[in-house]
Amino acid sequence: MSRPRQLQSTSVPDRYAQRFQTVKREFQQLEYFCKGTLLKRMMKCGKAQCACRHDPAKRHGPYFEWTYKAKGKTVNVKLTRDVMPLFRAASRQYRKLRSLLNRLETLSQTVLRHQAKLAQSADRD
Numbered sequence: 418m419s420r421p422r423q424l425q426s427t428s429v430p431d432r433y434a435q436r437f438q439t440v441k442r443e444f445q446q447l448e449y450f451c452k453g454t455l456l457k458r459m460m461k462c463g464k465a466q467c468a469c470r471h472d473p474a475k476r477h478g479p480y481f482e483w484t485y486k487a488k489g490k491t492v493n494v495k496l497t498r499d500v501m502p503l504f505r506a507a508s509r510q511y512r513k514l515r516s517l518l519n520r521l522e523t524l525s526q527t528v529l530r531h532q533a534k535l536a537q538s539a540d541r542d
């Protein structure tokens with residue numbers, strides 16, 4: 418893996434570079450993550466005789482489902498109660514991923530804006 422040549426790397430504030438490395442390491446500690454929504458629902462079975470038809474408290478379930486969008490389509494995955502802890506953890510990992518990504522983005526913007534400014538002032542000399 419070749420590293421891209423760093424422009425004026427000595428003038429970039431070191432603390433931003435360090436923070437960037439720290440967040441990158443946190444990225445590597447991520448576990449499986451899932452985007453989307455975890456649903457828990459109670460269902461009516463459709464049988465005419467069944468109490469669930471009129472009494473919301475007698476509906477069947479709970480049934481769990483994971484819903485997410487892929488290529489513009491909604492995907493539904495049925496889940497059992499057993500796997501719910503895994504999916505709740507994966508959901509938290511996804512929020513962590515987003516937060517780490519935002520931090521990397523902010524740090525990148527800061528450093529790159531700094532580089533752009535340096536390049537401009539070098540132009541004027």
Ligand SMILES: [Zn+2]
Pocket residue numbers: 461462463464467468469470477
């Ligand atoms: Zn029923």
